Amino acid sequence: MKLTDFTTLTFDCYGTLIDWEKGILGELRPWLARHGRELADDVVLEAFGAEETRCEAATPARLYPDILADVIRNLAQRWNVPASDAEAGAFGASVGNWPAFADSAPALQYLKRYFNLVILSNVDRDSFARSNAKLQVAFDQVFTAQDIGFYKPDRRNFEHLLRELAAVGIDKTQILHTAQSLFHDVAPARALGLKTMWVNRRKEQGGWGATPATSVRPDAEVASMADLVARHQADLRGEGG
Secondary structure: HHHHHOEEEEEOOOOOOHHHHHHHHHHHHHHHHOOOOOOOOOHHHHHHHOOOOHHHHHHHOOHHHHHHHHHHHHHHHHHHOOOOOHHHHHHHHOOHHHOOOOOOOHHHHHHHHOOEEEEEEOOOOOHHHHHHHOOOOOOEEEEEHHHHOOOOHHHHHHHHHHHHHHHOOHHHHHEEEEEOOOOHHHHHHHHHHOEEEEEEEOOOOOOOOOOOOOOOOEEEEOOOHHHHHHHHHHHOOOOOO
């Protein structure tokens, strides 16, 4: 599979372009410390992933800041620590503070020269707008859970994406869905016949982190956005496979 076979890259944002694990830990570690709890990073991230998935499936109409507030309340019950309304609200509002990976903005600026760039994200429009400022690129289209009314991995997110892109003349054979989460993105995208690129941000450390485990496999894999750019450059030189 060559990147030059496609005209459009559709991206997950959080975990792929924005370092959501660093952002999540940056919020949850101080909260736990205030209440005298110290847990390993992967324990925190895996618990977050399980609670987030449960909340998104149970209340898909809730905006993502409200989902995050529910998540921290559920984690508080799980770990028997308090979570005030102020703490829950602060966690819900924290998405815009989560940092971008260092390679995201330059990679997107490069890829914009060759592809339509589209976001399909499990957040609300306001949260994404704050993150987009860190990515320093104008996406051609942005679709959020707020727009669609469901959270990935619900296939309706990808059905919405395909309908909207078809309306502007982009067939699904032209689309490469590019994401870190096999669970939220690669599995439903592949189920609908999309080609997928796994940006395996945890390649060096292993484990699943904040995304639930799954056995699905992508069509191709890179370790970072910088690696995606290098792969595209190799394809342009005729060196790709």
